[in-house]
Amino acid sequence: MKKADVLIIGSGVAALQLAKRIRDEKNVIIITKSFLKNGNSNLAQGGVAAAIGKNDHFDSHYADTLEAGRFHNDRTAVLKVTKAAPRLVNELWAEGCRFDIDEEGRLLLGMEGAHSEHRIVHGGGDATGQRIMEHLESAVADKFTIIENTIVFDLIIDSRNRCIGAKGKSADGSIKSFFADHIVLATGGCGQLYHHTSNAETVTGDGIALAYKAGAEIADMEFIQFHPTLLYLNGKTHGLISEAVRGDGGSLVTEDGIAIMEGVHPMGNLAPRHIVAQTIYDYLREEKQIYLDVSTIEHFAERFPTITTLCERNHVDWKKRIPVAPGSHFLMGGVKTDLIGRTSIKGLYAIGEVACTGLHGANRLASNSLLEGLFMGGKLSEWINESGEQDEMDLRTAEFPENRRPIGKVNNHDMRLPEIKDIKRTMMDNAGIVRTEEGLLKQKHWLEGFQIEEWLNMDLGHFTFEELIRVSMLITSWLITDAAIKRTESRGGHFRSDHPCEKNHDWIGRQIIQKRNENNEQIETAVAT
Ligand code: SIN
Secondary structure (H helix, E strand, C coil): CCEEEEEEECCCHHHHHHHHHCCCCCCEEEECCCCCCCCHHHHCCCCEECCCCCCCCHHHHHHHHHHHCCCCCCHHHHHHHHHHHHHHHHHHHHHCCCCCECCCCCECEECCCCCCCCCEECCCCCCHHHHHHHHHHHHHCCCCEEECCEEEEEEEECCCCEEEEEEEEECCCCEEEEEEEEEEECCCCCHHHCCCECCCCCCCCHHHHHHHHHCCCEECCCCEEEEEEEEEECCEEEEECCHHHHHCCCEEEECCCCECCCCCCCCHHHCCHHHHHHHHHHHHHCCCCEEEECCCCCCHHHHCHHHHHHHHHCCCCCCCCEEEEEEEEEECCEEECCCCCECCCECEEECHHHEECCCCCCCCCCCCHHHHHHHHHHHHHHHHHHCCCCCCCCHHHHHCHHHHCCCCCCCHHHCCCCCHHHHHHHHHHHCCCCECHHHHHHHHHHHHCCCHHHHHCCCCCCCCHHHHHHHHHHHHHHHHHHHHHHCCCCECCECECCCCCHHHHCCCCCEEEEEECCCCCEEEEEEEC
């Protein structure tokens, strides 16, 4: 049986950063559900947050990350990632990644919500993800085997509970098992579980469902970030209008031009995303449309070419104002990992949005996601490059992975899967921006009507590509709903109107405690709440 060193499932920034940094002599296979660049990373407009400005310091980036994350974050993760950010950006830039620069050749630094400094590095105006992906792809294209249009539907776990491989189904229906020393989930989040989303069509929670099915620890699934501004026409959303637009002066207004964020939060239009999204949502519920007024932004079309094209394609005159609504954007929770990417199952790793490192807490700070992908891809590559021989696999179970679990007594005729459109509608209505116990219990009951336990215990090999996606969506929706029922408070991306926490809309004055050594180098930072 041919075995690779590393099997990477997914192909976003975290996956390609890992692949790029793994030593050339290693045998690496990348499997992706669609084609290499058809994912969220490529769509990312915003940028990479890094404290590289003259007056900036990573302790400020650290504090902003905690503030946005409502202090639910793992502080070690926040410290390590924010500290590493300038180096990660400078490395990419030195390698030739095309970030935007000013006349003097310095990196241009943009502003986004909940940041206290200009620190967003961007490329191609609002095409940062695409620029980074092009750069990383050029480094890995000839280096490793890339298998496209293949969905992984099961992880192979041996008798010692070690992950040793994965089973994939290609678009033509053929099934293949892949074996490797290190199996890495880099499948992204689950934005497509919701009717309104900024996410690529491929982002359906597959990695989380796979890990859960295999018995890995999953955390913080209730924390879903809804981006405040997606282009909104005739009850449908059509793609992201970057927060950088508000960073450059865009303002959220009603039909009559009243600024809606005034008096809601001291940062106004640049308040943390959950606050802006919940505010817009309240207006939409009363059938009042909200717009992004961009009339004060000079050279809008040059600064935001992707958004200009999006508006023009949808016949929206951006020079006047852009109709917007919130939509699901990012999952803060996911497969629980340490800062190397190790999950609770030996041999199984998770990096990027599929993982929950604790960096984002209850709500992610803008432009911290490409950053996390770059950081975690790098950290895992170091671990893999340095790790010695792996334990021998137990191939008896590898060949018969279904031995792992008794196959449920399933009469296929009785089993049915929900339609994708129904999952998206019900999740939006019952487990979306504003949640109640009643709505969540209704959603849980509806999801459980599709025999989730049975899907978890079944060999899904005979399902079609599309049915496998529906199984992932069902399992991941259930994990979100169940976690949202259990958290009886409002915090960041989880808002319970039956448990409103006053502080969710309040500005908690922060107190940064810094200790510096005699050379004025920071040796410790803490944020008191
Ligand atoms: C945006 O451009 O508004 C999105 C960036 C991000 O999610 O960090």
